[in-house]
Amino acid sequence: MPTVSLEVKAISAATTPAPGMKEAPRVAKLIDVSSCIGCKACEVACQEWNDLPPSVDRPFTGSYQTMPDLSWNFWQLIKFNEILRGDGRLEWTMTKYQCMHCADPGCLRACPAPGAIVQYANGIVDFVQENCIGCGYCITGCPFDVPRLNPQTGRVSKCTLCSDRVAAGLEPACIKACPTNCLSFGTKEKLLLIAHQRVEQLKERGFPNAGVYDPPGVGGTHVIYVLPHADRPEDYGLPKDPKVSWTLKLWKGPLKWLGHLIVFGGILGAFVHYLRFGPHRAREEDTGK
Amino acid sequence: MAERDEIQRFTMAERLIHWAVAITFVYLVLSGLALFYPSFYWLASVLGGGPVIRRWHPIVGVAMFVFLLGMYLQWRRDMKLDDLDRQWLRQVGKYIRHEEGVPESGRFNAGQKLLFKTMSLMGLLLLLSGIPLWFPLRFSRSLREWSILVHEIAALVAIGGLIAHIYMGTAVVRGSMRAMLTGWVSRAWARAHHPRWAREVERTP
Numbered sequence A: 001m002p003t004v005s006l007e008v009k010a011i012s013a014a015t016t017p018a019p020g021m022k023e024a025p026r027v028a029k030l031i032d033v034s035s036c037i038g039c040k041a042c043e044v045a046c047q048e049w050n051d052l053p054p055s056v057d058r059p060f061t062g063s064y065q066t067m068p069d070l071s072w073n074f075w076q077l078i079k080f081n082e083i084l085r086g087d088g089r090l091e092w093t094m095t096k097y098q099c100m101h102c103a104d105p106g107c108l109r110a111c112p113a114p115g116a117i118v119q120y121a122n123g124i125v126d127f128v129q130e131n132c133i134g135c136g137y138c139i140t141g142c143p144f145d146v147p148r149l150n151p152q153t154g155r156v157s158k159c160t161l162c163s164d165r166v167a168a169g170l171e172p173a174c175i176k177a178c179p180t181n182c183l184s185f186g187t188k189e190k191l192l193l194i195a196h197q198r199v200e201q202l203k204e205r206g207f208p209n210a211g212v213y214d215p216p217g218v219g220g221t222h223v224i225y226v227l228p229h230a231d232r233p234e235d236y237g238l239p240k241d242p243k244v245s246w247t248l249k250l251w252k253g254p255l256k257w258l259g260h261l262i263v264f265g266g267i268l269g270a271f272v273h274y275l276r277f278g279p280h281r282a283r284e285e286d287t288g289k
Numbered sequence B: 001m002a003e004r005d006e007i008q009r010f011t012m013a014e015r016l017i018h019w020a021v022a023i024t025f026v027y028l029v030l031s032g033l034a035l036f037y038p039s040f041y042w043l044a045s046v047l048g049g050g051p052v053i054r055r056w057h058p059i060v061g062v063a064m065f066v067f068l069l070g071m072y073l074q075w076r077r078d079m080k081l082d083d084l085d086r087q088w089l090r091q092v093g094k095y096i097r098h099e100e101g102v103p104e105s106g107r108f109n110a111g112q113k114l115l116f117k118t119m120s121l122m123g124l125l126l127l128l129s130g131i132p133l134w135f136p137l138r139f140s141r142s143l144r145e146w147s148i149l150v151h152e153i154a155a156l157v158a159i160g161g162l163i164a165h166i167y168m169g170t171a172v173v174r175g176s177m178r179a180m181l182t183g184w185v186s187r188a189w190a191r192a193h194h195p196r197w198a199r200e201v202e203r204t205p
Helices: A041-049 A106-110 A137-141 A163-167 A173-177 A188-204 A246-252 A254-277 B012-036 B042-046 B050-075 B083-090 B092-096 B110-134 B141-172 B176-182 B187-193 B195-203
Strands: A008-011 A027-032 A077-084 A090-097 A117-120 A125-127 A148-150 A155-157 A183-187 A211-213 A223-227 B006-008 B184-186
Touching (some): A125 A155, A173 A183, A188 A211, A254 B012, A254 B141, B006 B195, B012 B176, B092 B110, B110 B141, B184 B187
Antiparallel strands (some): A008 A117, A117 A125, B006 B184
16 A cells, blocks of 8 residues: 555644655646647546446436546546636637645544555645545545545545556556657656646746636645636636635644643532532532432 | 421422433433543443444434423423523622522522523534534535534533532532432422522412
8 A cells, every 4th residue: 555655744633643754855747738639638647547447327418428427436527628718719728637735734624534545755645445434524625625435434535646657656647648748747846846837838828817826725635726817716626715614723723722621621620619618518418419 | 298397399290301311411421521522532432432422322312302302392391581580690609609699599500591592593503513423424524524513512502501500509509409300399498599480389288
């Protein structure tokens, strides 16, 4: 399993720091939307490498999309969108969608099961199904709506960024399969450099709003995009300004301490009250014994 | 027995429903703490493991709500606050310090009445906010986020109430536990803790 060879940086529902000590280069996947041809080779490679059963139970809806949405056994999807631009031109976008591997993962923050979600030092966020309890809090915590619950097993799954392959020094399966170099894999620093170069090219070619999608609301992501219209990420099926929600921060922060205060403070308070005032004797020998 | 020095405080039905709420509530507190706070996750192991409590917490929650509803219907007339209760609440410090001069209570004192109202309201909030958490895939993300907050705050208020209730009922007001188990209290106990109720019962034999 990948947990053997990868340095762990954060563990869900942990009460102590993660054991990882070593620094590891932060990895990233770059998706250059401008050069995606919608061939879906990445989808096939993903299903094949991860040995995921095909989901044939959902009806075909007359779209170019393989599936209407992600599912527990379908971890990445090319979203096809038809966008009418302001000047009347129709744009057909094809955008690969999967787990973003946030630097500040809302799923991991929300997860109540110790060790069900881990973040490796290289930035990959991985679900460990044997520790998952199926509560679905990660689904609520994720600002990208990525984790999917398998109702049969009660476990949640999502893209692993091929943590098993990466641990062995290989690139993720989807990247291996991409025929246009729309997908690339490497250190995040290097890929950000490539992404910004690509953005400059796009700007020269008449896409003034081209940009890199690396949303700061989740601390940046380890899956980054080059978008020809970065001012409108919704057109690509990406949230405009994803954030770890304040309700989650409140729940796992101040309210956690308030909870401990009520439980332990309440018990302690009762004990001290008893020491100070003792049992209630409204009138002598009226205690009903 | 009643001819001697004892009067009945709780009927069998009242005791049964009280303990049904109590037992389900304690399970919900323990499993809920495990699901909400990592430092209490060990409670999950005691109760059969994470997947087990994830399955049973909501089911027991619905059961508790049904019992709570029964308890509410059964006691709601006895739990109305009157003027003396409001005076009692203004002088609650005296009650806490066991001082003289606290207004006389009826069948339940104002503290019990407030606890009853608080717990009933929290029970309702916990049920409503619990449903989206039970079936996360059927509700929107923002509704689930709000539900988590409401569920947590209502649970914390209810846990605070539970701690106070157990402490008062076992350690402070001696004889309460026996009343809730056997149903009977001494006349002296009734006069001491619930004088208005004691007079009422003695008037109607």
